[in-house]
Amino acid sequence: MKCPTKEKLILYVEALISEDESLGNEYSAKEFENHLKTCKTCSAFVNSIVEDDKILKEDTGKLFERHSQASAIMEKVRGIPLSKESHSTLPHEFVRLFFKWFFPSLAIFLIAIMSFMLFSSKEDKIRKTVTLVSLRAVDSDSYYNGEPFLGPVFDKVEINELSAFDLNGKFRMTLESDSLSELDIVGSMTVKVDTNSFLSFEGRDINIELITGRELPLSVNGASKLLNKEHNIKIELNPERSQVSSDIRKIDDISVDANVKTSTKALIPTIDNTLPEKLPSYKNETEEEKEKFGAKLKFRLRSLPEAIYIKPEEINPESVDVSNDSSYHNDKSALTEESYEPFDGKAFKYKD
Amino acid sequence: MSRQEKSDVELIKLVLSGECEAYSVLVQRYEKLVFSFLLSRMNSIQDIEDVVQDAFVKAYKHLASFDCERKFSAWLLTIARNIMIDSRRKLSRDLPSTDLVIDILLTDSAKEESEQPADILIRRERFRKILMLIRELPEEFKTPFLLRVVNEMSYQDIADSIGIPLQTVKNRIFKARTLLREKREKKDEMPN
Numbered sequence: 097m098k099c100p101t102k103e104k105l106i107l108y109v110e111a112l113i114s115e116d117e118s119l120g121n122e123y124s125a126k127e128f129e130n131h132l133k134t135c136k137t138c139s140a141f142v143n144s145i146v147e148d149d150k151i152l153k154e155d156t157g158k159l160f161e162r163h164s165q166a167s168a169i170m171e172k173v174r175g176i177p178l179s180k181e182s183h184s185t186l187p188h189e190f191v192r193l194f195f196k197w198f199f200p201s202l203a204i205f206l207i208a209i210m211s212f213m214l215f216s217s218k219e220d221k222i223r224k225t226v227t228l229v230s231l232r233a234v235d236s237d238s239y240y241n242g243e244p245f246l247g248p249v250f251d252k253v254e255i256n257e258l259s260a261f262d263l264n265g266k267f268r269m270t271l272e273s274d275s276l277s278e279l280d281i282v283g284s285m286t287v288k289v290d291t292n293s294f295l296s297f298e299g300r301d302i303n304i305e306l307i308t309g310r311e312l313p314l315s316v317n318g319a320s321k322l323l324n325k326e327h328n329i330k331i332e333l334n335p336e337r338s339q340v341s342s343d344i345r346k347i348d349d350i351s352v353d354a355n356v357k358t359s360t361k362a363l364i365p366t367i368d369n370t371l372p373e374k375l376p377s378y379k380n381e382t383e384e385e386k387e388k389f390g391a392k393l394k395f396r397l398r399s400l401p402e403a404i405y406i407k408p409e410e411i412n413p414e415s416v417d418v419s420n421d422s423s424y425h426n427d428k429s430a431l432t433e434e435s436y437e438p439f440d441g442k443a444f445k446y447k448d
Numbered sequence: 449m450s451r452q453e454k455s456d457v458e459l460i461k462l463v464l465s466g467e468c469e470a471y472s473v474l475v476q477r478y479e480k481l482v483f484s485f486l487l488s489r490m491n492s493i494q495d496i497e498d499v500v501q502d503a504f505v506k507a508y509k510h511l512a513s514f515d516c517e518r519k520f521s522a523w524l525l526t527i528a529r530n531i532m533i534d535s536r537r538k539l540s541r542d543l544p545s546t547d548l549v550i551d552i553l554l555t556d557s558a559k560e561e562s563e564q565p566a567d568i569l570i571r572r573e574r575f576r577k578i579l580m581l582i583r584e585l586p587e588e589f590k591t592p593f594l595l596r597v598v599n600e601m602s603y604q605d606i607a608d609s610i611g612i613p614l615q616t617v618k619n620r621i622f623k624a625r626t627l628l629r630e631k632r633e634k635k636d637e638m639p640n
Contacts, residue, residue, distance in 0.1 A: 102626075102629060103622075103626060106622060106625045106626055106629065107622065109625070110618075110621065110622065110625070145625065145629070148574070148578050148628075149597045151571060151574055151575050151578060152575065152578050152579070152582075152597050152598060153597055153598050153600070155571075155572075155575040156483075156484055156487060156594075156598045157480075157598070159483075159487070159493075160479075160480050160483045160484070163483070163493060163496065163497055164479060164483075165479065165497055165500045165501045165504070166472065166475045166476060166479055168501055169475050169479075169500075169501055169504040169505060170469075170471070170472050170475065172501065172505050173468060173471055173504070173505060173508040174468055176505070176508060176509055178463070178464060178508070178509075178511065178512065
């Protein structure tokens with residue numbers, strides 16, 4: 097046996113102190129003992145450790161005996177009244193466990209509730225409330241399940257009847273619930289409706305924009321997204337509160353979100369350069385006149401809508417006429433291109 | 449069952465029920481533990497005595513709040529450590545260990561009667577050197593090593609007493625021994 101390293105000799109010493117507490121030395125105690133009998137260097141090293149331990153133990157013991165404070169401690173504590181606090185392991189344990197687990201449990205519970213509210217409520221709401229879906233191809237180069245489409249693809253289909261479909265091009269989707277939401281969808285993708293009526297989009301170059309209505313939770317390529325409305329121009333058809341955002345300088349498209357007073361449904365017609373003869377969600381409520389680019393656009397509403405949203409896109413209407421049966425009219429000259437730079441908030445002021 | 453045979457928790461319950469003398473068993477059981485813990489950390493034997501007393505008295509006063517799920521020894525060492533830190537702060541006595549050296553030199557050697565005076569002096573000097581080397585060890589190595597050597601505790605008891613895993617105790621003791629050897633060899637090599 098070669099001389100073990102000092103580390104192994106230390107392990108041997110430790111094992112000697114208590115044989116059943118081996119520290120995993122690769123040599124047996126017997127092998128060490130035989131080696132130590134013949135090797136003076138290793139023997140001296142081990143003996144030095146053992147001797148140091150012995151001196152440390154015995155002399156500390158002696159020092160301790162000389163300086164033991166046991167009597168003084170007991171004299172002191174005899175005069176000390178103990179705390180009146182009753183010592184019972186059960187209540188103490190209960191209190192300890194209560195404080196150990198109650199607050200973490202409460203925190204986890206609250207986080208779970210908040211997470212549920214945060215991540216589930218909107219989805220659940222849309223799942224519960226979206227009932228009808230309309231889809232329209234707004235570009236002549238649009239394909240639905242591989243077939244070219246222009247105009248309505250389907251109209252007010254129960255969401256539960258939809259499964260998966262492929263879109264390629266530019267589409268507008270209308271989701272009807274207690275209110276209406278309208279999305280512009282551009283790109284090539286597969287749209288799926290899961291068992292909870294939750295819409296998911298998978299594909300390349302997906303561009304989805306909320307045109308009107310409230311924000312929507314969607315799944316895009318596996319990631320949850322909350323779709324928000326941006327850069328809409330909102331015109332409230334209340335003469336007293338008529339106002340226009342002026343941050344969009346060019347009107348390319350017009351969409352109208354009209355909450356008709358006689359109905360709980362909101363109606364969102366869309367007008368663009370491929371304006372259909374009849375707008376699917378609006379055909380029974382409006383009449384439109386369309387001329388070529390720059391022509392006059394006219395809506396006739398059966399009742400006064402609460403708001404109109406205008407979103408620029410690709411056409412430039414010379415003017416828009418919004419009216420209803422109550423004979424409210426906007427200024428026909430208001431929507432000229434010039435009037436949008438800057439947009440005049442008085443443009444849609446009603447007249448009797 | 450005599451008091452000596454009772455567990456720490458049983459003794460604490462006795463003390464709290466009014467049997468003050470049951471506390472003396474806990475003092476006997478753990479005074480050396482606290483003493484050796486402080487010996488490797490404090491310079492004055494008088495300060496060590498004070499801290500030992502204060503630690504046991506403080507533990508007695510707060511016995512009702514002791515969590516029976518903990519080890520009494522670990523709780524006591526925590527109290528002693530806190531008192532030691534406070535006393536160092538207040539007295540600023542962390543000075544060279546003159547008092548301790550004197551105490552060591554006055555200590556009766558275990559083999560005093562059978563050994564020659566020169567041997568006794570050599571042994572005392574060796575004890576002092578060992579103690580000084582231990583004081584240079586990192587804090588976390590000191591207690592397991594002293595509990596192992598001075599108090600002859602098993603690894604498991606050390607782990608329970610200071611609340612660290614068993615394997616950590618083994619590693620720290622091994623590391624303490626290795627460091628002590630290295631330090632000793634270095635000092636032996638240094639010219640006087």
